[in-house]
Amino acid sequence: MNDCEFCDEEFSSERKLYLHWGEKHTDELNSHQEEKVKKAKREQENEKEAKSSKRRNLMFKGLTAVSLLIFVGLVLPQVLSMFKSSPFQLEQQPMLGSENATVTVVEFGDYRCPYCQRFDQQVYPQIKQEYIDSGEVKFYFINYPILGEGSQSAARAGEYVYRNDPENFWAFHHALYDNQGSESRRWVTPELLAKVAERTTDINASELKEGLDNEKIKEAVQQDKKIAKSNGLQGTPTVYVNGEQVETSYQSIKSAIEKNLNNGN
Numbered sequence: 010m011n012d013c014e015f016c017d018e019e020f021s022s023e024r025k026l027y028l029h030w031g032e033k034h035t036d037e038l039n040s041h042q043e044e045k046v047k048k049a050k051r052e053q054e055n056e057k058e059a060k061s062s063k064r065r066n067l068m069f070k071g072l073t074a075v076s077l078l079i080f081v082g083l084v085l086p087q088v089l090s091m092f093k094s095s096p097f098q099l100e101q102q103p104m105l106g107s108e109n110a111t112v113t114v115v116e117f118g119d120y121r122c123p124y125c126q127r128f129d130q131q132v133y134p135q136i137k138q139e140y141i142d143s144g145e146v147k148f149y150f151i152n153y154p155i156l157g158e159g160s161q162s163a164a165r166a167g168e169y170v171y172r173n174d175p176e177n178f179w180a181f182h183h184a185l186y187d188n189q190g191s192e193s194r195r196w197v198t199p200e201l202l203a204k205v206a207e208r209t210t211d212i213n214a215s216e217l218k219e220g221l222d223n224e225k226i227k228e229a230v231q232q233d234k235k236i237a238k239s240n241g242l243q244g245t246p247t248v249y250v251n252g253e254q255v256e257t258s259y260q261s262i263k264s265a266i267e268k269n270l271n272n273g274n
């Protein structure tokens with residue numbers, strides 16, 4: 010024990026004694042004792058500083074851990090799903106469904122392709138009823154015209170309608186498939202396209218025919234083909250669910266959609 014020589018109070022350490030001197034007996038101290046008081050105060054300050062910097066450090070580490078958890082838990086899945094759901098440029102592509110849908114289905118199609126017609130008439134309506142209308146899936150269409158000039162014209166007609174009467178794009182799109190006709194009549198003429206446009210959109214026949222020669226429209230179709238080619242598409246229809254190519258049957262599309270919904274995507 011360290012007794013105070015001025016008032017007989019007891020202290021458990023020398024430092025506590027010197028700090029006590031500094032508080033209660035400043036007037037009674039000789040210079041040697043004053044030095045001891047100063048040293049004790051300095052040591053106390055240093056200790057305080059070390060403790061608070063340790064606390065700051067811990068807090069910073071805690072915050073870093075929390076932000077990391079937030080990033081891994083909330084932000085990362087969003088970022089990943091963005092990459093997963095859009096390996097293609099989708100901004101300039103027609104979309105049906107809720108912007109907030111977490112699952113993205115992309116059809117690459119050719120309006121002259123009979124398998125695409127079958128997809129549009131038999132598989133697509135089930136996807137729409139089950140998942141697009143419920144807000145879980147957004148559906149995109151990208152042109153991949155591979156069956157000659159008629160395919161090109163039909164794709165251009167679609168691009169023209171999408172850019173000039175987007176409200177009616179899907180009506181026009183389905184009508185193009187419905188009007189495909191038999192194998193021998195599958196050659197798509199500007200007249201046929203114009204007729205379908207007049208029936209399903211607010212665009213008249215001459216406007217649509219002119220639109221088929223529009224450079225920007227041609228460029229849009231080229232852009233679509235580029236996307237298809239850079240993804241190594243073999244034919245049409247080709248369907249992607251959140252960036253993964255799947256079989257075009259309803260069952261396989263459905264199970265891919267369900268898998269993504271269950272993964273919280």
Ligand code: CA
Pocket residue numbers: 101102103150151152168229233
């Ligand atoms: Ca397009």
